[in-house]
Amino acid sequence: KNQVEQSPQSLIILEGKNCTLQCNYTVSPFSNLRWYKQDTGRGPVSLTIMTFSENTKSNGRYTATLDADTKQSSLHITASQLSDSASYICVVSGYSGTYKYIFGTGTRLKVLA
Amino acid sequence: DVKVTQSSRYLVKRTGEKVFLECVQDMDHENMFWYRQDPGLGLRLIYFSYDVKMKEKGDIPEGYSVSREKKERFSLILESASTNQTSMYLCASSVGLAGGRSSYEQYFGPGTRLTVT
Numbered sequence: 001k002n003q004v005e006q007s008p009q010s011l012i013i014l015e016g017k018n019c020t021l022q023c024n025y026t027v028s029p030f031s032n033l034r035w036y037k038q039d040t041g042r043g044p045v046s047l048t049i050m051t052f053s054e055n056t057k058s059n060g061r062y063t064a065t066l067d068a069d070t071k072q073s074s075l076h077i078t079a080s081q082l083s084d085s086a087s088y089i090c091v092v093s094g095y096s097g098t099y100k101y102i103f104g105t106g107t108r109l110k111v112l113a
Numbered sequence: 114d115v116k117v118t119q120s121s122r123y124l125v126k127r128t129g130e131k132v133f134l135e136c137v138q139d140m141d142h143e144n145m146f147w148y149r150q151d152p153g154l155g156l157r158l159i160y161f162s163y164d165v166k167m168k169e170k171g172d173i174p175e176g177y178s179v180s181r182e183k184k185e186r187f188s189l190i191l192e193s194a195s196t197n198q199t200s201m202y203l204c205a206s207s208v209g210l211a212g213g214r215s216s217y218e219q220y221f222g223p224g225t226r227l228t229v230t
């Protein structure tokens with residue numbers, strides 16, 4: 001069964017600290033993996049996208065890694081800011097007749113001053 | 114920048130009412146999607162469309178229908194709203210090839226929070 005699991009479900013950190021969010025998937029065949037940021041009451045916005053051959057991609061203070069062998073990805077946030085408070089969603093797409101987007105349930109991050 | 118807009122941010126309807134949720138994108142994208150998002154669950158696909166007048170059922174199409182008369186507009190219809198359809202509804206669009214054979218990035222609208230009482 002195609003699944004995307006994220007951990008932790010929620011996380012509270014102090015402003016300025018780093019954190020790492022995890023995403024494990026069992027989607028096959030694999031096409032790409034995206035991390036989205038979703039502010040409360042808003043639609044998700046893309047942070048990074050990674051294909052099978054990529055193992056690291058950065059977007060400012062956000063760095064995503066992908067290990068296609070173990071089917072794991074992580075999103076590392078450096079020097080967190082209050083504006084990083086949001087849900088972070090991992091989405092894996094794969095093709096079997098048609099493309100499917102498999103969404104994780106997200107990690108809710110709260111950054112405190 | 115891609116822009117996906119949804120007709121309402123918040124909507125309150127009564128049980129049994131017919132509800133229309135509208136989505137418009139301005140980037141000439143072939144694919145459009147409707148999802149619902151509930152606490153503790155990932156986004157779940159209701160319907161998607163890969164071309165004008167074309168539609169395919171997603172994972173949870175029961176109780177919903179869709180319409181795509183123009184490329185830029187994709188409507189979600191709740192024929193007879195029920196309380197279990199209270200949710201956040203998200204529309205998305207992406208570049209795509211015919212038949213939805215694409216894994217291009219999806220661009221999301223701001224969402225419509227629907228409450229059915």
